[in-house]
Amino acid sequence: MSTDSHPLSSSSTLVPGGALRLADWGVISARGEEAAKFLHGQLTQDLVLQSTEQARLAGYCSAKGRLLATLLAVKTGADELLLALPAELLAPTLKRLSMFVLRAKCKLADASAELAVWGLAGEAARAWLGEAAPAAVWGVTQRDGARVVRLPDGANALPRYLLLQGTAAAAPDLPALDAADWSWAEVEAGLAWVRQPTVEQFVPQMLNLELLGGVNFQKGCYPGQEVVARSQYRGTIKRRTFLFATEDAPAPQVGQELFHSADPGQPAGLVAAAAQRGGRGLLLAEVKLAALDEGSLHLGAADGPRLAPQPMPYLVGEPQ
Known part of the structure; x- marks a missing residue:
């Protein structure tokens, strides 16, 4: 734009480290020997060649190419994938995907009652994860049975992670992160769901x-x-x-x-x-x-x- 930009100072945007249960997120599970093949034909990403060490950011489009949802696909094994997405779009996304399963050997279900989604941020989160902290964006590791996904960094190279763990598991031993701080870091990273x-x-x-x-x-x-x-x-x-x-x-x-x-x-x-x-x-x-x-x-x-x-x-x- 011809008008000058006014970048926010680093002191005003600095987000503290910690952990936040993302209550506005949910998880769809896809199980079966053709789960990856089925989703591969529905989403904008290659899920057939996806490994368990890399998550896939993907879009789910209408026939007109318009986004119905954006989600994060994590492969836990040859016959299971987890799709994390905003909870408000989980039911319509699950319903629409289910319409096209037909004879494919794939069973879709809402796994939100079994899996909690956490947002982790900052050096404290990296230290808590230790060797389980993925180095590359969209990298996936495991920590005590939970999946850890590296998200695009926030400003000031703020490391961010998504943690998928059982709802009965203990909360991460980290300071509580305010929802406004998490949202701010998400927007700074340039990622809009x-x-x-x-x-x-x-x-x-x-x-x-x-x-x-x-x-x-x-x-x-x-x-x-x-x-x-x-x-x-x-x-x-x-x-x-x-x-x-x-x-x-x-x-x-x-x-x-x-x-x-x-x-x-x-x-x-x-x-x-x-x-x-x-x-x-x-x-x-x-x-x-x-x-x-x-x-x-x-x-x-x-x-x-x-x-x-x-x-x-x-x-x-x-x-x-």
Whole structure:
């Protein structure tokens, strides 16, 4: 954008380390000798060649290539995968996937009552995990029977992990992490999960999903694959997700529209993820690339809070 960005200072964004039970997350289990093959044909990722040492960020698309959900696939063995995703989308995702199982040797179930999802962050979390701390993003290890997934780092190289463990297991021996701090670190990492207000709003590239390793363009067909591939190779993506901040404004909300100063009559973007700490707001918003050239972006209305662009943790550009 032509207006200057205003990066938040490291002191204002520093997130403390600790652990948080992600009560707004759930887990789908897929079991059977054809579980990986079935999911491979439904999601944007290669799950057939997936190993137990690497998680897969993936999207579940409609036939029009629009994201119905984003999830994290963890393979626990040759015949079982776990799919972690926001709990609000678990039931519709499970129902839709189940419609297409047909004769495939795969049984899908809601495993949220058996498995808890924890978010871990900071050097304290890395120390607690010890040798079980995965070194690479999306790496998977085991600790006392639980699965540990390395997530993209937050700002200031803040290490983040997802822990999948039995609901009866003891909580991680770490300080309690505030939900607002976890959300802030998630947004800083540039990762926006599809939530109820954003179902079918984006093709994967609009959320930068392929930049985060969430799309495999060499694998076989899946629902919406032609649309996703066409967007990638014909350069038809005109909208991308970027990071913005607000000061002394109401907390930004997922699904809230953005407006551009030069075109106040129609939305220029949509909030995909948001966090609020101490009067400061941080959000990932999918916006028209043309809206970044000049003028200013505002939250909720053309005269709403002005958005200050923030540096992204990875390079965002046109599909290659």
